[in-house]
Amino acid sequence: MDQAAPPAVQAEGVVKRFGPTVALDGVKLTVRPGESHALVGRNGAGKSTLVGVLTGLHKADAGTVTFGGEPAPAFGDTTAWQSRVACVYQKSMVVPDLTVAENLFLNRFEENARWISWGRLRKRAERLLAAYGVEVDPNTRARDLAVEQRQFVEIARALSFGARLIVLDEPTAQLDARGIARLFDKLRELQGQGVAFLFISHHLQEVYELCTAVTVYRDARHVLTAPVTEVAKEDLVAAMTGERAAGATAWHAAGETAPDATAEPVLTTEQLSLPGRFEPLDLQVRPGEVLGLAGAAASGNTAVGEVLAGMRKAGGGTVRVRGRAVRAGSVPDALAAGIGYIPEDRHDQGLVPERSVAENATLTVADQLGPWGTVLPSRTRQFARSMIASLDIKTQGPEQPVSGLSGGNQQKVVVGRALARDPSVLVAVRPTAGVDVKSKDALLGVVRRVADAGNAAVVVSDELDDLRVCDRVLALFHGRVVATFDSGWTDGELVAAMEGVGERE
Numbered sequence: 001m002d003q004a005a006p007p008a009v010q011a012e013g014v015v016k017r018f019g020p021t022v023a024l025d026g027v028k029l030t031v032r033p034g035e036s037h038a039l040v041g042r043n044g045a046g047k048s049t050l051v052g053v054l055t056g057l058h059k060a061d062a063g064t065v066t067f068g069g070e071p072a073p074a075f076g077d078t079t080a081w082q083s084r085v086a087c088v089y090q091k092s093m094v095v096p097d098l099t100v101a102e103n104l105f106l107n108r109f110e111e112n113a114r115w116i117s118w119g120r121l122r123k124r125a126e127r128l129l130a131a132y133g134v135e136v137d138p139n140t141r142a143r144d145l146a147v148e149q150r151q152f153v154e155i156a157r158a159l160s161f162g163a164r165l166i167v168l169d170e171p172t173a174q175l176d177a178r179g180i181a182r183l184f185d186k187l188r189e190l191q192g193q194g195v196a197f198l199f200i201s202h203h204l205q206e207v208y209e210l211c212t213a214v215t216v217y218r219d220a221r222h223v224l225t226a227p228v229t230e231v232a233k234e235d236l237v238a239a240m241t242g243e244r245a246a247g248a249t250a251w252h253a254a255g256e257t258a259p260d261a262t263a264e265p266v267l268t269t270e271q272l273s274l275p276g277r278f279e280p281l282d283l284q285v286r287p288g289e290v291l292g293l294a295g296a297a298a299s300g301n302t303a304v305g306e307v308l309a310g311m312r313k314a315g316g317g318t319v320r321v322r323g324r325a326v327r328a329g330s331v332p333d334a335l336a337a338g339i340g341y342i343p344e345d346r347h348d349q350g351l352v353p354e355r356s357v358a359e360n361a362t363l364t365v366a367d368q369l370g371p372w373g374t375v376l377p378s379r380t381r382q383f384a385r386s387m388i389a390s391l392d393i394k395t396q397g398p399e400q401p402v403s404g405l406s407g408g409n410q411q412k413v414v415v416g417r418a419l420a421r422d423p424s425v426l427v428a429v430r431p432t433a434g435v436d437v438k439s440k441d442a443l444l445g446v447v448r449r450v451a452d453a454g455n456a457a458v459v460v461s462d463e464l465d466d467l468r469v470c471d472r473v474l475a476l477f478h479g480r481v482v483a484t485f486d487s488g489w490t491d492g493e494l495v496a497a498m499e500g501v502g503e504r505e
């Protein structure tokens, strides 16, 4: 890392307000060339807002930003911002139907050229990818890339515009262990070439693995910047939360009060299948039980969750809740049968952004909030208030549109909504994705309590922390259950099962 060179980015005294909300209150951040710098904080601390300011998306109300010692471009001068900084989001920013080469040179086909030379374009793409050591065929359609390959292409594209600072917003969210290893290798290699990274993540172990420095924001303020080697994990969490943790994660399988194996199951599936995604599956989840469906991206575990919730129609087989058959592919019937669902992607399936927290939280309970199908605003608000309190949602109040909530707080609204009907079976797909360490504990506690109250829960995830709450875990690989674990599993054996180690492919 070059200490003498001007910082890749330096922000000082940055203030940003959204109406009455102060999202950033005079914060600072310095990232040096060749550094991988983590920015951490609880949901709503201001991380995404800072990224918005640093990438020219938000105009700060006060403060200064410099790149390589030069003042940031004027607000709105998109081309100039592109040559300073780029953000690789969880959501793909490439056009899926175009090839890698076309995506790399999108909107900048050769100036003055009257036609596009596809051969030249491909050659230029090859050279560009080779320059950053990215092994991807420029003729591949973007949709066929693995997630980390798509990220490499986005990074190479940003670097080719001249940017020397790349923001990575939860980049590992959709990657399996091997993908993460490949991504981190590539980032280290580029760091060696002087590229700086700002890494936003709720996975603190990844911060320790990848980053050299860490900055913590809490409630819109800067609280700490230090080399990662000088901050222990407990101190980092304490800086984020403003309090000392009470101890290790409280949430774990029921243990001694293990679910009664003779009780009638709450959820039963028989030969449930979805061709191409998962093979016939017989499940029995008993009262008091949390069942984990562990598996990496293509394992089929998410598809099982979607089928249970009625989001997808099964190819065959049945689902029953307390003996009642659930109509295949019907969300209303799944809800009526008592299945509550926390989807993985709150953007596509979860929320109506312009509606309020209260309305979003009660979308599935409208029929319970007033007599004869009327929705009483007072009851909606009352329900929303209790949800805001119990899930610790950071919001101005029940009337605030969810579009004004931070990502993690939006996820909590999705969770609150799934709980609103007091479900017999809670199906939660990666319920703690994007949620801060403290809220994670609270959410897993909520899942545990659903089961402890005599209902059942199914947790679909590849996150070991999510799976610790389970009494039993089935590991899926390529659509098949390859292993079953009671609550005493070790990280190594579960990860191995999820990766299909020992399986013949």
Ligand SMILES: Nc1ncnc2c1ncn2[C@@H]1O[C@H](COP(=O)(O)OP(=O)(O)OP(=O)(O)O)[C@@H](O)[C@H]1O
Pocket (backbone or CB within 6 Å): 018, 019, 021, 022, 023, 041, 042, 043, 044, 045, 046, 047, 048, 049, 050, 394, 395, 403, 404, 405, 406, 407, 408, 409, 434, 436
């Ligand atoms: N467009 C907006 N309108 C109103 N308020 C907003 C808007 N964007 C963010 N906020 C508010 O600004 C604060 C900071 O939000 P921000 O998204 O920066 O948090 P974050 O640290 O990125 O959280 P997370 O970890 O959940 O992604 C929050 O209180 C949020 O509600």
